[in-house]
Amino acid sequence: MDIGIIGAGQIGSILARRLAALGHQVRIANSRGPESLVALAAETGATASTVEQAASARDVVIVTIPQKAVPELPRGLFAGSTAVVVDTGNYYPARDGRINAIDKGLPDSEWVAQVLGRPVVKAFSNIVAASLDSRGKPRGTTGRVCLSVAGDDPAAKRVVLRLLDELGFDGLDAGSLAESWRQQPGTPAYCMDLDRTALQAALSKPDAAGIARRRQAADEQARSFFEAREGRPR
Ligand SMILES: NC(=O)c1ccc[n+]([C@@H]2O[C@H](COP(=O)([O-])OP(=O)(O)OC[C@H]3O[C@@H](n4cnc5c(N)ncnc54)[C@H](OP(=O)(O)O)[C@@H]3O)[C@@H](O)[C@H]2O)c1
Numbered sequence: 001m002d003i004g005i006i007g008a009g010q011i012g013s014i015l016a017r018r019l020a021a022l023g024h025q026v027r028i029a030n031s032r033g034p035e036s037l038v039a040l041a042a043e044t045g046a047t048a049s050t051v052e053q054a055a056s057a058r059d060v061v062i063v064t065i066p067q068k069a070v071p072e073l074p075r076g077l078f079a080g081s082t083a084v085v086v087d088t089g090n091y092y093p094a095r096d097g098r099i100n101a102i103d104k105g106l107p108d109s110e111w112v113a114q115v116l117g118r119p120v121v122k123a124f125s126n127i128v129a130a131s132l133d134s135r136g137k138p139r140g141t142t143g144r145v146c147l148s149v150a151g152d153d154p155a156a157k158r159v160v161l162r163l164l165d166e167l168g169f170d171g172l173d174a175g176s177l178a179e180s181w182r183q184q185p186g187t188p189a190y191c192m193d194l195d196r197t198a199l200q201a202a203l204s205k206p207d208a209a210g211i212a213r214r215r216q217a218a219d220e221q222a223r224s225f226f227e228a229r230e231g232r233p234r
Contacts, residue, residue: 006063145194
């Protein structure tokens with residue numbers, strides 16, 4: 001497939017490396033331009049690109065940047081695109097500042113879809129980078145890690161579920177984007193490396209009334225991590 005990745009940090013670089021190794025054509029972009037991605041491109045086999053070039057990939061575009069950076073993407077970035085757009089993002093106020101619409105209850109990825117003016121599929125959002133990099137296993141392996149995929153377009157979700165399988169993970173259709181709060185930070189389905197049965201149970205556990213409380217707890221836990229990363233050379 002022709003795949004674009006916007007964001008070349010922890011998640012973007014792992015996906016670039018793994019997807020290129022699977023034989024996909026991968027373009028990767030960051031905020032600083034293709035010149036800053038020469039080494040990553042050489043190492044992963046992906047092509048260093050501008051954000052616009054990555055967004056013009058034919059089949060899938062993965063947006064994997066901090067939530068606060070989504071409004072900084074060029075307006076109309078996906079105009080004319082028929083690619084499946086995947087959002088890996090999570091809202092952490094400690095990193096992203098306050099986003100009122102989400103604070104009022106809009107699921108993180110519904111907000112991203114609104115800002116992009118484009119439906120998205122939420123995936124790769126509830127696995128830590130280290131696990132994404134190392135825990136892929138062949139289909140049928142006992143205890144294979146399962147990842148949830150939420151979105152409103154069944155065909156788009158099928159494309160992402162196929163990619164997950166290629167990458168070594170089971171996949172679970174977790175319903176609509178409106179339901180995607182079930183895999184947000186602080187939920188039982190967030191970054192626990194669960195297998196299919198356990199993930200299914202975890203997704204059905206939380207109640208919508210606890211979204212803000214769970215986010216706050218996850219945010220407090222992550223605050224020192226984000227503070228330590230802030231100011232580190234890129
Ligand atoms: N890390 C994890 O374990 C993990 C797990 C699941 C989900 N997530 C979520 O996935 C998203 C990405 O996380 P990450 O940890 O991979 O982030 P990261 O390591 O901080 O990398 C962020 C990337 O986004 C790029 N970026 C920032 N603003 C941009 C813009 N305006 N245009 C283009 N690119 C831009 C940065 O490019 P520059 O360096 O050039 O600015 C960088 O390559 C976040 O929402 C995060 O919460 C992360």
